[in-house]
Structure formats: C-alpha cells, structure tokens
Amino acid sequence: MRETMALFGTGLTVITGVTGDGPVGFTLQAFSSLSLAPPLISVNVSRTSTSWPKIVDSGRFVVNVLGEGQEELALAFAKSGTDRFANVEWTPGRSGVPRLAGCVAWIECELVATYEGGDHTIAIGGVHDLIEGTTRRPLLFFDRTFRTLA
Structure with a gap:
C-alpha cells in the first residue's frame, strides 16, 4: 500500500499550534x-504524533500550505x-497560532471533531480565517520526492 499511495501527488503543509510552553508543529x-x-x-494525523495532542489541548491550529523552495522547512x-x-x-x-513565513496560504482553524481511522486520527477543523500568500508556486510531493510545477 505504501508503494502505491506514494504515486498519489499531494501538496505539503505544516500544522502549527501554540501551547503554554510555546509553538508546536509538524509536517503533514x-x-x-x-x-x-x-x-x-x-487532516489525517498519525497516532504516534507527539505534537498533535498538544494542539488538540489548545483546540486551535493553522494549516500552513508550503510553497516552492520550502523543502527544508518541510x-x-x-x-x-x-x-x-x-x-x-x-x-x-x-488566534495567536503561528503562521510560517513564505507559505502559499494559511488556514486558521478551530478543532471541531476527531475520529479514529486505523493508525491515524481524522480531525475536522472549522475554518475561521483564510489568508493567501504572495506566491502561487506550491511545494508538491510525489513518489517520495519534492516536486514543483513546471
């Protein structure tokens, strides 16, 4: 399954949140x-994530949609x-949650619900704010390799 699913191209995001100890985040x-x-x-988050439970506790998160050139950030x-x-x-x-610089877009959310899905948690976010970046060049992931649009 891992081999076949790697052939489905996706965008890349970093999910960020904030706790009393500071910001948290992970690539997704x-x-x-x-x-x-x-x-x-x-968002579908691995149940082994140590960052996600901290974000759940705060109830707020940002989906940072990564752009071309943000491979190191991912x-x-x-x-x-x-x-x-x-x-x-x-x-x-x-909402005070980190927005990473240089992204294609930022989607600020409040956690609405979670569901168990195998080895992942399926989380639903209610969108409270949508912000478009200045770039329209996304960072893509296909066949375990970073890609950009031609």
Whole structure:
C-alpha cells in the first residue's frame, strides 16, 4: 500500500499550534478541503504524533500550505526531538497560532471533531480565517520526492 499511495501527488503543509510552553508543529501531507458550507477542512494525523495532542489541548491550529523552495522547512518539521521553530520566521495569526513565513496560504482553524481511522486520527477543523500568500508556486510531493510545477 505504501508503494502505491506514494504515486498519489499531494501538496505539503505544516500544522502549527501554540501551547503554554510555546509553538508546536509538524509536517503533514494528508490534508483536504471538506466542506464549503460550513467551511471545514480535514487532516489525517498519525497516532504516534507527539505534537498533535498538544494542539488538540489548545483546540486551535493553522494549516500552513508550503510553497516552492520550502523543502527544508518541510524536512525540519518532520524531524522528531528537535526544536522545529529554531531559525524559522513566523508571525502569530488572528488566534495567536503561528503562521510560517513564505507559505502559499494559511488556514486558521478551530478543532471541531476527531475520529479514529486505523493508525491515524481524522480531525475536522472549522475554518475561521483564510489568508493567501504572495506566491502561487506550491511545494508538491510525489513518489517520495519534492516536486514543483513546471
């Protein structure tokens, strides 16, 4: 299954949240729009994630849609046991949750519901704010390799 699913190209995101101890975040490619009315999104998070429970506790998160040239950012937020925000430029969004600099878009959400889905948690976010970046060049992931549009 892993081999075949790697052939489905996706965008890349970093999910960010904030706790009393500071910002948290992780790289995620399992993101999608769910509903326009009401505006909802879906993220599928590995149950082994140590960052996601902290975000759940706050109830708020931002989907940072990565753009071309942000490969190092995707890799940094995919590594466990590191200070993922070291040397990362960000600003607080409307709800205080980090928006990473240089992204294609930012989607600020409130956690609405979670469901168990195998080895993942399916989380539904109610969209509270949508911000478009200045670039229209997304970072893509296909066959375990970063890609960009031609």
